[in-house]
Amino acid sequence: MDHGGTTTRGCRYLTDRQVPRIVRGKNKAAPGEDKDAHATGRWLVEVGDSADETERDLHRTGLCRMLQPPRVGGADLDVGIIVDTCAAIARVCPSTAWNLGNLASHHWMLGYYQPAAQEEIWDISRDTLIATSLAFPAGRGRKVDGGYEVSGRWPLSSGVDNSDWNMLAFIVRERDDGPPVDQRFALVHRSQYEIIDTWHAVGLSGTGSKDVATRNLFVPEYRTLTAWALNGKPHPGSARKRNATTTGQPVGASVTVQIKVAKAGAHIDTAEMMMRAVCSHAMEIARAGREPRHEDELRYRRDAFFSVRLCLEAVNILMTV
Template sequence: MQTAPSPEQTPALARAGTADELIERARALAPALKERAEETQALRRPPEATRLDVRRTGIHRLFQPARFGGADAPFRAAVDVMRPLGQACGSSAWAIVQNISHNSMMCRWPVQAQEDVWADNPAALLSGILIPNLGRARRVEGGYVLSGRWPFVSGVSLAEWAIFTAFTPGPDGEEEDRHFLVPQSDYQILDTWYSIGLKGSASHDVVLDEVFIPEHRTTTVDTMREREARYPGEPVNLRAPLYCMFGVYIGGTALGIAEGAVNTYLEQARSRISRASGKAVSDFPTQQVKIAEALSCIEAARLLIYGACDRMTEILESGRLPNDEERARCRAEATFAGQLATRAVNVVWDAAGGGAIYERNPLSRYFCDMSAANRHITQNWDVSAISYGRTALGLPLDNPTL
């Protein structure tokens, strides 16, 4: 069993800083993550130095409320942070995007729960998994008792807290999708993460067995949807449809991985000589076509991801909430951006020839990482496209989390 180390008192900043400062810190951190990429893969988790760097820089605190020292950042900032991290090390980025997104979710918990996590440890790292049919909870005096086993809990080996979802009988007897906030001491991490991609993301299984969760550390899926502003000037990230935006942050991470792959291929192709002909690979028109296709896919993915951020910002800042079609469109465009990013990686992978298959070639890591990232539920094009297509045709939205 792996356990998260105790939080340090010195590296964490009382105030994380502004969004622009966090973006710059992410860019500055990227070279170190790239240098540690092989070590991260071998450990099957980000090394301790990376965990300390995340806490020190506060890059995971983008959406943490300002009252706890967070940045209350705009949506675009998450993409700006995740792109350089994904370019450097897909596994580390995959763990960090969980920290960012679950911090964002914490904003919807009761204030007492937020105090539990952040009052004494404002740089706390959070992980979680949002598959309710893998857990069961029953109501008891003062809260709930939760049991279950959840896979794919990315970054859990680094986290001090995790969020789990489970079905439980609701007030009217119907099944209720409820979210639970659990300290690391109350769950068991199983060493299960042996994967072909994102090898160092520590996406292990987690088990809870009859764990008591006090009432204030639970909330329902309904609170994760968009809500009206509670005071003038409230940051839009506190009002956003969180499951919808989660797909945007994952898509931004996939975009970073793709950018890293294409940049790596360009560096190699510019100096590569064909063994068969002895000519420069860059002189082959087929190579030129492929790199043009990959770069165009990357640019289109960027436009889609940032467009989704800007559109959601515009809607919320106008004083209204996004309708069903707008939420479904946001998820679908983020997913399609991920599809374009995957296409870019596949194009340069095919163009790279036999030398790409060696583990020593970083292009093989990007290829495997993208293959794994593309299996995330937010990157499932069929699921996202059906929701968007239904709402565009005037049919009811089929995804209860959106």
């Protein structure tokens, strides 16, 4: 089916031009409405929606499936579109933007698993949400007959309350005191792990980035993925925040403030350009049917690190305003 049509599940396919239009519509809040942000306990919604309403909107518009393979009804858009989408949504609700960026990219990650794992999830529902915790040292595993035995307690599993599945990172050792022999992701159903409410943060409180834990869990081979399959790939970024006033006078009236804001803005714009360049280069390689070279992967990591550093410096600059 061509992009722009409707799937049998009623979910819109998305195009690069449709996404910004959907996001613009979602960003239209009533005057003063964004001042009354409230935590739902799962996602923070700053336009008056409930968590369930926000999740329904993300499914209805197809935003959660921006990167999902087209054979299961996904839009299969260029990876760069997720940067624009999350940046726009974060102007209204940073927590929703954070979770969307994570959850949408996990459909892309699932596409790297064996077909049996993909079918186990997408044959039931193509809209299924999958959380992750990518802290490899938090999980440990050993090879057993037919799969891996995995244990651990993983932090920062964003959107875990909304998700039916989770991808948990773990390090494989042949013996407890032995060296690592592999790093893998385990695809685990929510009935097989405990959700621990540890997320009481001030910032991004609505992401629900709680801990999850499991012990001596058998995970079949087909539900695991070596980390090398995803190595060197770009990760979606986050968004700029709105400006504010801190005195009775407009902040922008101060020349000193203008200089600092301009410097911070240059940092953010440079970081954004670097992210877009990485996404564009990765898509060129994918379209050509090639694998990234080692120097490409090093460049992606370098630019990702430096983009984050620029954004951190921009925040520090603005904190002095």
